[in-house]
Amino acid sequence: MRAVAAFPADRTMRVVDHPEPRLEREGDALVEVLDVGICGTDREIARFEYGSPPPGAPYLVIGHESLGRVAEVGPAVTRVKPGDLVVTMVRRPCGHPECKACTRGRQDFCFTGDFTERGIKGRHGFMAERVVDDAGYMHVVPAHLREVGVLVEPLTIAEKALIQVWDVQERLPWTPAGVPPGSGHGEKALVLGAGPVGLLGALALLARGFETWVYSLEPPDGPKARWVESVGARYLAPPGTALPDLARRIGNVDLVYEATGAASVAFRALEALGTNGVFVFTGVPGRKAPIALDAGVLMRNLVLRNQLVFGTVNAGPDAFEAAVDDLARFHARWPAALGALVTGRHPPEAAPALLAGPAAGIKEVVSFAGAR
Numbered sequence: 001m002r003a004v005a006a007f008p009a010d011r012t013m014r015v016v017d018h019p020e021p022r023l024e025r026e027g028d029a030l031v032e033v034l035d036v037g038i039c040g041t042d043r044e045i046a047r048f049e050y051g052s053p054p055p056g057a058p059y060l061v062i063g064h065e066s067l068g069r070v071a072e073v074g075p076a077v078t079r080v081k082p083g084d085l086v087v088t089m090v091r092r093p094c095g096h097p098e099c100k101a102c103t104r105g106r107q108d109f110c111f112t113g114d115f116t117e118r119g120i121k122g123r124h125g126f127m128a129e130r131v132v133d134d135a136g137y138m139h140v141v142p143a144h145l146r147e148v149g150v151l152v153e154p155l156t157i158a159e160k161a162l163i164q165v166w167d168v169q170e171r172l173p174w175t176p177a178g179v180p181p182g183s184g185h186g187e188k189a190l191v192l193g194a195g196p197v198g199l200l201g202a203l204a205l206l207a208r209g210f211e212t213w214v215y216s217l218e219p220p221d222g223p224k225a226r227w228v229e230s231v232g233a234r235y236l237a238p239p240g241t242a243l244p245d246l247a248r249r250i251g252n253v254d255l256v257y258e259a260t261g262a263a264s265v266a267f268r269a270l271e272a273l274g275t276n277g278v279f280v281f282t283g284v285p286g287r288k289a290p291i292a293l294d295a296g297v298l299m300r301n302l303v304l305r306n307q308l309v310f311g312t313v314n315a316g317p318d319a320f321e322a323a324v325d326d327l328a329r330f331h332a333r334w335p336a337a338l339g340a341l342v343t344g345r346h347p348p349e350a351a352p353a354l355l356a357g358p359a360a361g362i363k364e365v366v367s368f369a370g371a372r
């Protein structure tokens with residue numbers, strides 16, 4: 001069967017004839033892959049800056065943002081059944097008995113760093129016609145979300161972030177307990193970046209009642225800005241709004257959701273974080289020259305404004321469940337805008353060129369559905 005693979009030895013991306021996966025354990029399920037989203041991580045793997053094949057394998061089958069349909073299940077599987085649409089989690093435990101995170105199924109908080117990730121680190125991924133995995137890692141997506149289900153995995157970044165934001169903001173006696181979907185919490189959130197992670201994050205914030213601003217470099221009359229305004233958020237961009245003006249434009253910024261991976265943008269925006277605010281880093285910066293910043297101002301604000309800054313990566317089962325629920329909510333409230341996030345579907349044969357070319361669109365998808 002066809003799969004898209006990265007060959008580190010000669011630094012090429014190729015479509016390969018990969019062995020058919022089979023059910024090996026009683027709890028396994030076989031999934032026919034429909035869609036696989038492409039993100040910055042895949043592009044880094046395609047540039048051979050990141051990622052590693054399984055031990056001894058000459059290549060890594062890439063792909064971690066998947067949507068598939070269950071075709072066959074082992075005798076012990078009750079969680080999914082043939083015909084179900086599923087999204088499969090990416091990270092697997094490190095296997096060290098002393099890792100308190102992995103031994104509790106929370107490898108998204110792994111201490112050792114020896115976790116594996118399908119399509120990224122030490123395990124083949126989902127950009128293949130069929131895949132097999134432990135059904136315990138699969139999350140069922142309602143059938144009516146077929147066209148957008150591939151967005152579940154990138155949405156889990158925001159879901160894990162917001163679960164943690166609520167945990168820490170329960171320090172404020174007026175914050176409702178638990179993440180209140182659609183409760184109109186009435187706070188002000190700023191999203192940095194208008195890629196898929198940022199835009200999905202904006203929808204998650206809007207759905208929770210945050211007054212939401214998106215700051216990005218694209219022009220204020222461009223398609224990204226129009227999309228942002230169509231869902232009820234506000235769009236800010238330079239030169240109309242410079243980073244130091246953010247607080248003046250927005251007021252008390254209760255939450256910053258950073259999704260640019262650009263340290264120069266993130267730390268300037270940190271200066272705009274308001275009283276009792278939380279700043280969440282989700283983007284991973286590339287290797288760039290050091291930036292200058294006034295650490296004294298940041299430190300002063302952190303203390304005098306009771307601020308909290310944290311980073312977050314990957315996601316646990318609770319975030320996957322929340323992402324499926326939220327995606328259904330987004331689909332009901334913003335059907336056109338949600339669908340517009342998937343800007344292209346391509347056959348697997350087009351994947352190597354797509355990964356090597358400049359990033360275009362919002363979420364580009366490699367689709368295996370047309371071949372069946």
Ligand SMILES: [Zn+2]
Nearest residue numbers: 039040041065
């Ligand atoms: Zn990704």
Ligand SMILES: [Zn+2]
Nearest residue numbers: 094099102110
């Ligand atoms: Zn671990």
